Amino acid sequence: MNEIARTIAATGEPMGPAEFELAIRAVGAERYHDKHAFHKLLHGGKLNKGQVQAWALNRYCYQAAVPRKDAALMSRTHDRELRREWIHRIHDHDGLGEEQGGIERWLVLTDALGLDRDYVISMEGALPATRFAVEAYVRFVVEQPLTVAVASSLTELFAPSIHRERIAGMLQSYRFVNEEVMAYFKRRLSQAPRDADFALAYVKRTAATRSEQEACVDAVRFKCNTLWVQLDALQHAYVEGNVPPGAFRPTA
Numbered sequence: 001m002n003e004i005a006r007t008i009a010a011t012g013e014p015m016g017p018a019e020f021e022l023a024i025r026a027v028g029a030e031r032y033h034d035k036h037a038f039h040k041l042l043h044g045g046k047l048n049k050g051q052v053q054a055w056a057l058n059r060y061c062y063q064a065a066v067p068r069k070d071a072a073l074m075s076r077t078h079d080r081e082l083r084r085e086w087i088h089r090i091h092d093h094d095g096l097g098e099e100q101g102g103i104e105r106w107l108v109l110t111d112a113l114g115l116d117r118d119y120v121i122s123m124e125g126a127l128p129a130t131r132f133a134v135e136a137y138v139r140f141v142v143e144q145p146l147t148v149a150v151a152s153s154l155t156e157l158f159a160p161s162i163h164r165e166r167i168a169g170m171l172q173s174y175r176f177v178n179e180e181v182m183a184y185f186k187r188r189l190s191q192a193p194r195d196a197d198f199a200l201a202y203v204k205r206t207a208a209t210r211s212e213q214e215a216c217v218d219a220v221r222f223k224c225n226t227l228w229v230q231l232d233a234l235q236h237a238y239v240e241g242n243v244p245p246g247a248f249r250p251t252a
C-alpha cells in the first residue's frame with residue numbers, strides 16, 4: 001500500500017459488504033496460482049512423470065502445514081463457536097475415526113506416482129522455497145490479528161475451479177493418474193466451498209473498519225503470494241533444470 005492508500009485505509013469509510021467481497025475476489029482474479037505457467041503445464045498434460053512427482057512431493061508440505069495453521073488459529077480464539085466450526089478443517093485433513101482424511105488421500109496420490117511414503121513425509125526432498133513459503137503461512141496465522149488470519153484462508157474461494165480443471169486435465173493427460181489418485185481433489189470440491197463460505201461470512205461480519213478490511217484484502221494477497229512462489233520454485237527447479245542441492249531429483 002502506498003502512503004495515500006494507507007491514509008484512505010486509516011480514515012476512510014468502511015466498504016459495504018458487497019464491495020468488500022468484490023475487493024477480496026478481485027485479488028484472486030488478478031493473482032491466484034491458476035494463472036501460473038507451471039499450473040498450465042500440469043493441467044495441460046505437458047509435464048513428464050518426474051515433474052509431476054516433484055509437484056506432488058512439494059505440495060505435500062502444504063498439505064501437512066494446513067492443519068497446523070488451523071490448530072494455531074484455534075489456539076488464538078476465545079470464541080467457542082468459531083472453534084466448533086474450525087475444528088472440522090483439522091478433521092478434514094488429519095481424518096477422524098474411520099475417515100482417513102486429506103493427508104492420507106494425498107499420500108495415495110504420491111504412492112500412485114511411485115514415491116516412497118517415508119521420503120515424502122520426511123520432506124527431505126522438498127525445495128527450500130516450498131518449506132519457507134508454507135511456514136510463512138503458519139507464522140502469518142500465528143501472528144496476525146484473528147480476523148486477518150481467517151481472511152488468509154479465503155484463497156479457498158478460488159480453489160474449486162482449479163480443482164475441477166486439475167481433475168479433468170490430469171485424468172485426460174497422464175496415464176499414471178486415475179480416479180483414485182484424484183480422490184483428494186474430488187473431496188475438496190465439497191469441503192472448500194463450505195470452508196470458504198464460513199470464512200467469508202466471518203470476515204465480513206468482524207472486519208469493521210476500513211483498515212481492518214484492507215488488512216483482510218492484503219491477507220488474501222499474501223496468501224496468493226505463498227501459493228505463487230511455490231510454483232515459481234517448481235518451475236525454476238524442474239522445468240528450467242535448476243534443482244537445488246539436496247532436493248528431489250526425478251529418475252522417472
Ligand SMILES: O=C(O)c1cc(C(=O)O)c2c(n1)C(=O)C(=O)c1cc(C(=O)O)[nH]c1-2
Pocket residue numbers: 066152153154155156158159162163188227
Ligand atoms: O489445489 C489448490 O490449488 C489448493 C489451493 C488452496 C488454497 O487456495 O489455499 C487450498 C487447497 N488446494 C487445498 O486443497 C486445501 O485443503 C486448502 C486449505 C487451505 C487453507 O488456506 O486453509 N487452502 C487450501
